[in-house]
Amino acid sequence: MIKTVAIQGVKGSFHHIVSQQFFDKTVHNIECLTFDEVVDSLISEESDAAIMALENSIAGSIIPNYALIDKYNLHIVGEHYVDVQHNLMALSGQTIEDIKEVYSHPMALLQCKEFFKQYPHIKLVEDKDTAEVAQRIQEGQLKGIGAIASVLAAEIFELDILGKSIQTIKHNETRFVIVKRTNSEVLENEINKASIKFEANHKRGSLATILNVMSDCKLNLTKIQSLPIIETPWKYAFFVDVTFNEYGDFKKAKSLIEIMAEGLKVLGEYKNAKL
Amino acid sequence: MIKTVAIQGVKGSFHHIVSQQFFDKTVHNIECLTFDEVVDSLISEESDAAIMALENSIAGSIIPNYALIDKYNLHIVGEHYVDVQHNLMALSGQTIEDIKEVYSHPMALLQCKEFFKQYPHIKLVEDKDTAEVAQRIQEGQLKGIGAIASVLAAEIFELDILGKSIQTIKHNETRFVIVKRTNSEVLENEINKASIKFEANHKRGSLATILNVMSDCKLNLTKIQSLPIIETPWKYAFFVDVTFNEYGDFKKAKSLIEIMAEGLKVLGEYKNAKL
Numbered sequence: 280m281i282k283t284v285a286i287q288g289v290k291g292s293f294h295h296i297v298s299q300q301f302f303d304k305t306v307h308n309i310e311c312l313t314f315d316e317v318v319d320s321l322i323s324e325e326s327d328a329a330i331m332a333l334e335n336s337i338a339g340s341i342i343p344n345y346a347l348i349d350k351y352n353l354h355i356v357g358e359h360y361v362d363v364q365h366n367l368m369a370l371s372g373q374t375i376e377d378i379k380e381v382y383s384h385p386m387a388l389l390q391c392k393e394f395f396k397q398y399p400h401i402k403l404v405e406d407k408d409t410a411e412v413a414q415r416i417q418e419g420q421l422k423g424i425g426a427i428a429s430v431l432a433a434e435i436f437e438l439d440i441l442g443k444s445i446q447t448i449k450h451n452e453t454r455f456v457i458v459k460r461t462n463s464e465v466l467e468n469e470i471n472k473a474s475i476k477f478e479a480n481h482k483r484g485s486l487a488t489i490l491n492v493m494s495d496c497k498l499n500l501t502k503i504q505s506l507p508i509i510e511t512p513w514k515y516a517f518f519v520d521v522t523f524n525e526y527g528d529f530k531k532a533k534s535l536i537e538i539m540a541e542g543l544k545v546l547g548e549y550k551n552a553k554l
Numbered sequence: 555m556i557k558t559v560a561i562q563g564v565k566g567s568f569h570h571i572v573s574q575q576f577f578d579k580t581v582h583n584i585e586c587l588t589f590d591e592v593v594d595s596l597i598s599e600e601s602d603a604a605i606m607a608l609e610n611s612i613a614g615s616i617i618p619n620y621a622l623i624d625k626y627n628l629h630i631v632g633e634h635y636v637d638v639q640h641n642l643m644a645l646s647g648q649t650i651e652d653i654k655e656v657y658s659h660p661m662a663l664l665q666c667k668e669f670f671k672q673y674p675h676i677k678l679v680e681d682k683d684t685a686e687v688a689q690r691i692q693e694g695q696l697k698g699i700g701a702i703a704s705v706l707a708a709e710i711f712e713l714d715i716l717g718k719s720i721q722t723i724k725h726n727e728t729r730f731v732i733v734k735r736t737n738s739e740v741l742e743n744e745i746n747k748a749s750i751k752f753e754a755n756h757k758r759g760s761l762a763t764i765l766n767v768m769s770d771c772k773l774n775l776t777k778i779q780s781l782p783i784i785e786t787p788w789k790y791a792f793f794v795d796v797t798f799n800e801y802g803d804f805k806k807a808k809s810l811i812e813i814m815a816e817g818l819k820v821l822g823e824y825k826n827a828k829l
Contacts (some may be wrong), residue, residue, distance in 0.1 A: 340617075342614035444650060491759075503792075
């Protein structure tokens with residue numbers, strides 16, 4: 280039973296949105312400032328589960344989070360997609376002309392840069408989080424200050440939205456995973472997606488051979504990412520996501536890849552959130 | 555003839571180091587604050603070439619830079635690797651006990667977090683660049699302030715190094731590419747590496763089939779990265795780097811991949827910097 284879930288950011292953050300949608304609104308959230316703290320909270324058993332952004336359609340994989348999951352042997356037990364929409368918000372009654380400074384996470388500022396070109400009087404300032412600025416504006420009743428955050432943050436902290444979906448690239452789908460200390464409790468017949476990691480060298484054919492096995496076992500590849508292994512030149516680790524109809528097909532592929540590649544590790548077996 | 559090269563950051567930045575090592579110390583550098591500005595400088599013909607970080611062994615690919623190269627049809631004409639080492643520096647005569655605040659790029663601060671745990675009196679503050687802080691300290695004769703930057707930055711701005719290679723992960727190899735508006739002038743018999751992009755769907759086997767072609771054509775895969783194509787669910791773009799001994803082998807593979815995959819684009823053909 281999941282009662283406590285660690286999230287990156289405060290209430291109103293995109294991780295909080297995932298927590299509400301994947302679990303329900305009654306779970307207790309541990310608000311962490313960094314992903315290291317999210318993982319600490321899970322490992323120390325303060326939390327029953329944790330939510331981590333893993334990739335988005337603009338910036339690609341968040342490799343440090345892959346590294347955390349790998350290093351601490353966490354298990355991916357589920358995934359969830361959110362279309363990240365950024366909104367400009369401020370205290371009720373403020374207009375965009377009143378706003379002198381906007382604080383937000385560097386990534387959010389970057390994604391909304393184009394919007395602010397029409398408002399040269401507004402200074403953009405980097406901050407730790409998106410929703411936390413919204414909270415600060417409400418708590419300090421800060422006039423002249425704007426936040427870039429989710430609609431949920433505007434609702435929670437009772438701010439007015441002065442600009443809706445102000446990011447340049449309108450569609451920014453972010454994939455979050457739900458991780459736990461122990462293996463998934465998902466029933467085998469509900470599992471239709473898996474995340475694995477293995478090693479192979481750069482010699483011609485070695486990756487192709489493994490992908491052929493996957494194909495023969497009826498697995499579909501939805502993501503592949505190579506990372507050089509620092510200690511071993513010319514050797515690569517691959518992070519691969521696959522989907523399948525039958526869990527038995529994945530089991531068969533696993534036993535073959537175990538023989539053909541080195542260091543096979545299953546990061547998680549779970550239910551595909553995109554059907 | 556390359557006379558002017560756009561770099562991200564000021565003198566003493568890691569891009570500046572690449573410029574000095576790949577070209578020579580006589581080229582004129584255009585110092586840009588963002589990668590967008592780097593690309594602008596190249597496209598507007600202010601610069602003859604530009605240098606862009608593309609991936610590093612800790613954080614993986616810098617996808618927005620891939621996107622810039624793709625969007626503006628830039629040509630990768632060379633690559634260069636630098637082992638990024640971060641150093642704490644301050645005005646001559648200052649000790650680490652004198653330092654109250656350290657300013658640097660968020661990524662540099664993150665990579666050096668462990669080092670600063672032993673100095674809880676030092677406040678870490680995010681800044682735009684690494685070397686630019688070193689410049690500011692020298693120009694303003696700022697006491698009590700530290701920068702995290704390269705040895706070259708300490709030399710140029712005449713600062714003392716108070717901590718050498720202070721990043722947690724000691725080996726942080728970063729791959730930079732040299733891009734131009736027009737195609738490479740590298741001689742065919744000197745080309746032994748290429749970066750390509752193509753599209754394929756998630757259906758089982760489609761990527762495996764293409765990798766088999768590469769393998770049959772004696773290409774070695776040194777990097778692969780999938781990115782979902784935003785407008786088209788279940789379709790993926792793949793960025794792939796390959797090395798080869800004979801340029802003819804690559805030409806053969808190109809003509810086959812052109813038939814089998816969609817949207818094949820050669821981002822660059824150049825000389826492998828790692829032999």
